[in-house]
Amino acid sequence: MNIWGNNYASVVRTFKDINNPLVICTSPFFPSLHKNEIIKLICINTNSLFVDLSSITLLDKTNYANSERHYDNTGIGIHPGDKGMESIANTIFIAINFFIMSRNIVK
Numbered sequence: 001m002n003i004w005g006n007n008y009a010s011v012v013r014t015f016k017d018i019n020n021p022l023v024i025c026t027s028p029f030f031p032s033l034h035k036n037e038i039i040k041l042i043c044i045n046t047n048s049l050f051v052d053l054s055s056i057t058l059l060d061k062t063n064y065a066n067s068e069r070h071y072d073n074t075g076i077g078i079h080p081g082d083k084g085m086e087s088i089a090n091t092i093f094i095a096i097n098f099f100i101m102s103r104n105i106v107k
Contacts, residue, residue: 008042012025012048016047025051026051027039027050027053060087063087065081
């Protein structure tokens, strides 16, 4: 694992050390197979949830900010806009809801 991955794992472990909460890690908004693999490994090793956000940009270009308004700086325009942020929130909510429901079923 690289320095970035080690630092990421350290942050996750720090949170997990405090009463072992549910930790949710997401893939980057901008798809990165390399980062996804590191984050997945960290999730496996720390018993954390992994939420893949890759499809948000790959399947629907209206999630970019530049689909909502014009930006002179292209780099800003490809970040998530309001719709993209809503898509991110909904994707994470689905994972949280599934986690809660699955714990209720087991009881």
